Amino acid sequence: MQIFITGGSGYIGRSTIQALTRRGVGVTALARSEQAARTVSDLGATPVSGALSDTDVLYKAATQADGVIHLGVDYAEGTAGIDRAAAQALQDGVGGGPYIHTGGVWVYGDTDGVVDEDAPLSPPRVTAWRPDNEKQVLAHASTGGHPVVVMPGLVYGRSGGLAQSFFADPGRTAGAVPCIGDGSNHWALVHVDDIAELYALALNAPAGSVYAGVSGQNLPLADITRALSHAVGCPDRVESLTMEEAEQRMGPIAEAFSLDQQFSGARARRELGWTPTRLDALAELAQG
Numbered sequence: 338m339q340i341f342i343t344g345g346s347g348y349i350g351r352s353t354i355q356a357l358t359r360r361g362v363g364v365t366a367l368a369r370s371e372q373a374a375r376t377v378s379d380l381g382a383t384p385v386s387g388a389l390s391d392t393d394v395l396y397k398a399a400t401q402a403d404g405v406i407h408l409g410v411d412y413a414e415g416t417a418g419i420d421r422a423a424a425q426a427l428q429d430g431v432g433g434g435p436y437i438h439t440g441g442v443w444v445y446g447d448t449d450g451v452v453d454e455d456a457p458l459s460p461p462r463v464t465a466w467r468p469d470n471e472k473q474v475l476a477h478a479s480t481g482g483h484p485v486v487v488m489p490g491l492v493y494g495r496s497g498g499l500a501q502s503f504f505a506d507p508g509r510t511a512g513a514v515p516c517i518g519d520g521s522n523h524w525a526l527v528h529v530d531d532i533a534e535l536y537a538l539a540l541n542a543p544a545g546s547v548y549a550g551v552s553g554q555n556l557p558l559a560d561i562t563r564a565l566s567h568a569v570g571c572p573d574r575v576e577s578l579t580m581e582e583a584e585q586r587m588g589p590i591a592e593a594f595s596l597d598q599q600f601s602g603a604r605a606r607r608e609l610g611w612t613p614t615r616l617d618a619l620a621e622l623a624q625g
Contacts, residue, residue: 344408346373352533392426399430417466478545490525490551520559522597528615552613555599568625
């Protein structure tokens with residue numbers, strides 16, 4: 338089997354290439370720079386030169402693959418349009434082969450307790466563009482395509498991910514980690530190696546499927562901030578921010594970080610046999 342992947346040199350992409358090659362799957366990976374090409378080559382993938390805006394390159398690479406995993410995101414101006422055009426080119430190219438599209442659980446907004454993929458959507462500003470793109474992706478299931486959407490939670494592990502980026506806020510007080518409000522809101526976490534396994538398994542999912550990529554670690558932000566305070570050498574020192582202060586420092590993404598979200602992740606376990614194994618996020622985050 339041969340899989341074409343976008344975002345292969347990125348945080349989740351690197352682990353996903355490893356999850357695929359462990360299974361004996363051949364991987365080609367989009368690479369927009371020499372450094373990205375070296376990264377994917379070192380992981381055992383064959384680089385394909387191009388960017389997400391190069392729809393002709395995406396289409397051709399997808400025609401030569403048995404399946405596609407779209408992890409890349411261009412956060413420059415026009416993110417939604419670039420993602421939509423890239424998804425269209427990739428799906429046109431792969432035809433009836435599996436096409437795995439990346440979403441994110443933030444589109445659900447605050448959840449009322451533990452929910453699943455059928456919960457109503459209420460995206461914060463930073464991800465408001467995603468639902469329409471995902472709707473268009475999934476519509477291909479009715480015209481012979483094989484779309485699947487994977488929606489990761491907040492990814493952590495290997496000293497990277499959204500969870501760690503929150504605490505890298507350059508405006509934070511020296512000797513303390515930031516916490517929006519009192520920290521009673523929950524984050525739905527998943528380890529980068531576990532979400533990579535889900536991407537690999539999703540290649541065998543039914544067309545039109547949607548999976549919340551969360552490992553059941555729905556932890557209060559207050560506990561997460563305390564864990565990270567140990568990692569950065571200021572044990573139990575936490576700086577409480579109002580939403581206004583958080584947005585001044587972090588921009589619109591602060592709204593997403595303040596969401597109160599809990600997910601089961603049971604569908605992926607039941608339908609795909611996904612079995613997350615990294616289930617002590619607080620211990621790992623505390624180690625940095």
